[in-house]
Amino acid sequence: MRAVARANANVALVKYWGKRDESLVLPQHGSISLTLDGLSTTVRVAFDPALGNDDIRMGGLPAGEKERGRVSAFLDLVRHRARTALRAAVDSESTVPLASGLASSAAAYAALALAASAAAGLSLDAEELSRLARQGSGSACRSIHGGFVEWQRGEAPDGSDSIAHQLLVPHAWEVCDVIALCGSGEKEVSSRDGMRRSVNTSIFYPAWLAAAEHDLTTMRLAIADRNFTALGLTAERNALRMHATALGADPPIRYWNAGTLAVMERVERLRATGISAYCTVDAGPHVHVLTPLETVPSVQAALADLPMVHGVLRCGQGGGATLIEAS
Ligand code: 2P0
Secondary structure (H helix, E strand, O other): OEEEEEEEEEEEEEOOOOEEEOOOOEEOOOEEEEEEEEEEEEEEEEEEOOOOOOEEEEOOEEOOHHHHHHHHHHHHHHHHHHOOOOEEEEEEEEOOOOOOOOOOHHHHHHHHHHHHHHHOOOOOOHHHHHHHHHHHOOOHHHHOOOOEEEEOOOOOOOOOOOOEEEEEOOOOOOEEEEEEEOOOOOOOOOHHHHHHHHHHHOOOHHHHHHHHHHHHHHHHHHHHHOOHHHHHHHHHHHHHHHHHHHHOOOOOOOOOOHHHHHHHHHHHHHHHOOOOOEEEOOOOOOEEEEEEHHHHHHHHHHHHOOOOOOEEEEEOEOOOOEEEEEO
16 A cells, blocks of 8 residues: 655646646647656655545655645545545655756656555556546646657547657657756746636737647657757747747736846857757746757856856656556
8 A cells, every 4th residue: 555656857848838627637739748867756655544634745844735735636536546535645755956946746746646546556557647647737647758758638528538658768869958947946826827827818829829739740740850950949939939928918927037038048159159959948937958968068068157047957868657666
């Protein structure tokens, strides 16, 4: 009745930005990501007859009320499926630097899906795990797999076909992510709230939907052809469009800060010197700079001396969620 699992974070190359069903976590459109190594979350789950309530901790400390409710609701999905009413003790540990503002619900819910289902005696395949993880956090369905991954929108009202599958195994094509940390602490508008507000109020949302479909097609081709320039241009354009959509919401949502723009400018200048590097930005100020393996040191050096950059992380490609212990 106990299990430990680990999963890696992922960076979206074509972003998920908007749900069509909030409770089932069904996206408005598909998305494509790269699973990263070095930014992982390990989750321990133990179902225990002695517990009257779920005991949810993060790094050994009791989780906040909002997170407790969200994790318990997720555990209810597992309990329902395993036909058990037992409460669980859950603890998680992350390798994401503390207070970097890079918190990853993708890694956490992918690891939780695997650990909780294994602890409950369920043996789920990757497809079932992806479907389950999605209901914890949308982007978590992609972190079940390693390498390049596509989350397909799906059509079924019950979400049964809204799952992720692998496009390329890790290291089949060495694209890396150099992350420039441009801020710290909690963001003001969570991704969940930001995408809801964008769907409901952004004057650009219909254009975003059309662009996302087009970017998915271009990105799939870029990955199939191992065309780094096409991957970089598409990822950068898609990120700018996602942020334009958020800026077009009412009230507007701005995730960037001055550091974000300084990194973007530096990367443009690097490109002018012949280094192949492109930016993408998730729902926060940090900039992920995509570059081939051989140019990682040059990109890292170029970002590290910017005054508004608090740190630089180098990430290669990570594998899928793994079960570390089960008993
Ligand atoms: C992505 N993001 O594709 C996009 C890009 C942020 C910007 O997925 O509400 O934490 O739990 O499904 O997965 C972050 O959103 O949102 C996200 P929920 P999630 O990676």
